[in-house]
Amino acid sequence: MEESQSKSIRVKLVEIFVMVSITVFVIVIFIYYNLNRTIREMDTVYNSNIQFNDLSANVSDIQNSLYQYLNTKSSDALEDYYRYSQDYQELLDVLNQEVSSDPAKLAEKNIYYLSQTYLEMTDEAVERKRGRDAAGVREAYQETEEIYGFIQANINSINTSTFVSNARSYSNLRVILSYTTGFSICVLFAVIAIAVGWIIIMTRSITKPLIELANAATEIAQGNIEVDFPIVETGDEVSVVAKACNKMIGSIRNYIEETKKNYERENELAANELRMKNDLKEAQLKYLQAQINPHFLFNSLNAGAQLAMMEGAEKACMFIQNMADFFRYNVRKMEKDVTLQEELQLVDNYIYILNVRFAGDIHYSRQINEKLLHISMPSMILQPIIENAVNHGIREMEGEGCIHLSVFGEEDEVCIEITDNGVGIEPEIAEKIMRGENAHSMSGRDSEGIGLDNVINRLRSYYGRQHVFEIKRRETGGTSVTLYIPKEGKEREDDENTDL
Incomplete structure (x- = not known):
């Protein structure tokens, strides 16, 4: 028997559940992966703008804290300057530093090197402030102001161009996201519909023989024992139950047939026994009636003969008449x-x-x-x-x-x-x-x-x-x-x- 013909109902149901679950799980993972990839691409589109905005804001903070320190020589301003400078250096490290034909990458390289020059000039201004070189402080600050302007101009320029490019990319990604979402939902519904149809087909193949067995059992319960259980080679317990039920019904039919034959045989034996008893009873009656003592007949006839000889014919006639009636009764009524x-x-x-x-x-x-x-x-x-x-x-x-x-x-x-x-x-x-x-x-x-x-x-x-x-x-x-x-x-x- 093939493997598909030797699976129990439990195995079939487990297979259906596992296959449907795995299919739905794979589809859900596929949809989740595509949606997350699209979202990551959309995030990447805006990360570049956010990065340049952070550079612009950070360099402004450096310039302001430097200005405060040079004017007031406040320790708080100096501390802010160092903190902003460190943060700005971390932001610069992620920019492109290699030669590239990409304008955006080339702009990042220019910003990086301008920023390095800017930081060197701000440090020189701080050192001159500490050395009380007022003329040097003023000259260094002016140079930082000039470089600061170049940096902001480059950041604004690249930020603007990047934003325009990112806007187009964002629109494309939104369209892709919509198509991806719609396609994923359609695929999911299609898979669910296929799974439901498969489940219906499988359950019908399981329940249909059971319904046929139930209908046959109902007819048998109503007294129609000539009905056979339908045999469907499903390879599971249903066919086994149907074959066992047919064997049981066959045994019941044989038993009923044997019971009928025994009943008829017993009735025939009872009738024969009753006839034998009646014949025996009749024979016993005839036998017992045949035991009537015959000596009375001889004595009576002798007495009649003596009476006829001694007395006359009238009394003898009366006697013989009574004798005749007596024996006539005995002969006629013996069997009645x-x-x-x-x-x-x-x-x-x-x-x-x-x-x-x-x-x-x-x-x-x-x-x-x-x-x-x-x-x-x-x-x-x-x-x-x-x-x-x-x-x-x-x-x-x-x-x-x-x-x-x-x-x-x-x-x-x-x-x-x-x-x-x-x-x-x-x-x-x-x-x-x-x-x-x-x-x-x-x-x-x-x-x-x-x-x-x-x-x-x-x-x-x-x-x-x-x-x-x-x-x-x-x-x-x-x-x-x-x-x-x-x-x-x-x-x-x-x-x-x-x-x-």
Whole structure:
């Protein structure tokens, strides 16, 4: 990668700042140098006039102090004379002393040598004054007066010519200064404009990719994850961020796609699991329903045959009719839900058959809330309970057996209670039946609780809860079995009991 393509944003900004600063600094130095040079030339123009003015003023001071001393012989005047003479000599030392073709330089040389002669004559006048040579003082002073006049005339002449020349030079320098100032200002503004344009171009090259990234990020934040971050090969952090963001968006898309696939897979598995559970539940119901004890069929048919032989066709016909209804219900309703009313009709048929078998020794009574007869429930639920009460309660007692069935409402449940006056069930056996242990530990026709285990498992599987069955020994004797059937959203109804 080239050097220009590997600079960070910070380096680019520093370069812009340094280049602009150096350029402006160079332009300012250039302007400052030209302005100062022009000003120095203008100062030089007037320095020559000032120099000759200083010479004229200084030589006048020498002449005045000399005059005062010669007239008064004052020590102050003498001291002023020496001081002015020294200052004047210093001013003379800067004048041209060489031969030159320049009139101005030649005039300076003449002034220098006249001034040296003048100073010699003033010193001679002072010495004669000290020697009390009055005639010599007067003669020396007159010579100084004459030389003084020549010096002032030469100074005025050269000062005038120099002033005229300097005036022309000053005018030219003013024009040059104006042009220089204008040119410098134009150059400065041009450089500033170029620098500003360069800064705008550079900052736009930096900020434009950032703006595009921000726009893409806004669309992604609004839910459009199909947008890609624009890749601009700027060679700085912007392109690095764009590439990293594109990788991140790609990872997010892959993650979302995998999540969708997993979600669909989980839904499919859940649906399959639900179907399997339903199939298993149906198979369990069919399996449990298929466990109905078949021995009753054989005993009932034998009893019907005996009755037909001993008594007449009418009773045999009634018996066989009830048997037919019983088995017809068993065959037709095995795989269907039934109403409580249909289950109670089956119990009536079953009780009739039992009384034929046991010569009317079973007394059966009901107390039903007729408003609850329409509730739905599995088939062949009540008959195994009646059969269990007869086989394990009433058959083992002396005297008339009694079975009482009642249906009543209790909060959100329908309670079906079946009681008998048999020998009663032992509490330990009742607990085993409730836990489902008894059916797996005993076998045979007379085993305790085979039918009840069937009923309990079917009810729990059908309603999907454990609290559906209760069996216990009655304090007055016999056994009490209670079924708890959910009303399944039906409104709670007040108990209206009818004795049948």
